[in-house]
Amino acid sequence: MLNLEDIEAAARRIAPHIHRTPVLKSQSLNEKLGKEIYFKAEHLQKTGSFKVRGALNAALQLQGPKGLIAVSSGNHAQGVAYAARTLGLPALVVMPQDASPTKKAATRAYGARVFDQGVTVENREAIAQGLARETGYALIHPFDDPRVMAGQGTLALELLAQVEAFDAVLVAVGGGGLIAGVATALKALRPEIEVIGVEPEGAHDAQQSLAAGRRVALSQAPRTVADAVRTLVVGEQTFPVMQRLVGRILVVPDAVTLQAQRLILERLKQVVEPTAALALAPALMDYPLPQRLAVVLCGGNWLP
Template identity: 50%
Template sequence: MGTMSKVCLEDIRLAYQRIKLHVHRTPVITSQYFNEQSGRQLFFKAENLQKTGSFKARGACNCVLSIKERNPLVSGVVTHSSGNHGQATAYAARVAGLACTVVVPRGTSEVKADAIRSYGAELIYCEPTPLSRHETCAAVAAETRAAVVHPYDDYDTIAGQGTIALELLEQVPDLDAILVAVSGGGMISGIATAVNELRPECKVIAVEPDGKHLGPSLRAGRRLWLDPPRFISTLADGCTTQQCGRLTFPILCRLVEPTVLTVTDDQMAAATRRFWQRAKHVIEPSAGMVVAAALSDQLPAELRRVGVVLCGGNLDLDRLPWLSAGGAAPHALG
């Protein structure tokens, strides 16, 4: 499917059959406190409890296992990542019995580097730019004949991430909306594809860190970002990719609400901290960003039952986000 022109519900269902033995069916958690704070019913899909600590295990497993199905003699896989996708691809390669190389930018935290190595992958460092990541990854692929596992811009990856929505709509069938963090757009593309066919009246709403500016591009129907693309500075280190993918962006234009919810570092730090305190779940700032959006006045009042995808729980416990954000207090949620 990696070369096909689009992804559909059937692809997502096939992905689920392919990966279900290797990933968790994550629980949906509710909180009276957060319901009262938001004035609506919130249903948190706990992908922070997923294998490797984030939703990325779904897409990586589907992509790697699909590669092996198509080419049983493949020598291995290579990817580029600063964290969650690298861990997920290393895990998926181990499941498939393949060698794995992960290209990471210099300055990647040792906690993340160690986690990637713990799944058996080899690390190669590159310069901290999108171009260097792509070029280094391509060079490794050319030299070793390894297959590239793209973090988001691959239909197999997108289909794997879409399995989140299959589970969530079984667990809570009558949602009015689902809030999803957006970086390269793989997760929200997969979720929106499934939701569009299973519950078209449910709105899929993108949540972005301040500085991404996805909304104007969605409304224009074309990618308005700088070229070459750059990384943005945000506490949500899972969402630093400014430009959505060539494959993902058209899906967003077609299936995702044109109004994007934007969250500042202070808001996401405060929400992350409050979620730890009140829900007793360790989430990373990218997930805290979506919690902050669910509690904000940006969300239309008529949306009463809202799914909130907690995308991951990987973070450096020596660098807690509310300390990095200048000790953002809970009142910063806004």
């Protein structure tokens, strides 16, 4: 199972290729919400998202790959495209036909070929696996891979070095790769910190899964402004980590996510995608939260 040593090794491996993203604060936002909030600015990461961490960590451990292939709604796509460019390899990315045009264009800009014809959230993994067999390219899963999870966890090591004290961290949850990596690092080094996941209403498969004690899949792709967390079910490998280390999963309506996104723009002067604002949204609701919060701003690939 994923451990701290895996994450520390990943941090050393990917360090030459990524940014050490800053932590941002807003006094006016803190006063408005009555909290002390530290924003880990992964929207300022290479490719505009934390996803490049996991993609790079996985790609850099491959032995002589012909190319890289990924399935993604957008941010993992760009991470794998960047990893392929770093290694001098071709990249093929399977993206849903209705995925963000901005994210498709950015993926192509990193040199990847986008395959989206007839692709949906429901069939994308099967299509990617078929293309991987055809091309011989190495498939890098967006979340259900310990190498990817370890890469995502590296941001938590940075956060601990940047912020002296906080009581909980809020993390948007899709397939669970980010929260699994973050929770593994934090609980190994600071077990008193609560790890809290956040999901949109109607896309709360992680919350349902933790409550049921087994993975619960959605019957169809959820409709939500948080397009980066439209997975149908949490990962087979991420779920046990979440069961052990994640304190709770909170659910928020899209209207509050958009309100949080506006607040981040107004008070922090930062452009983030709705999925990044999702992590802040519980602080705008009646959920009981500790005073000192870290919020992972997971991505900034968004245009109004």
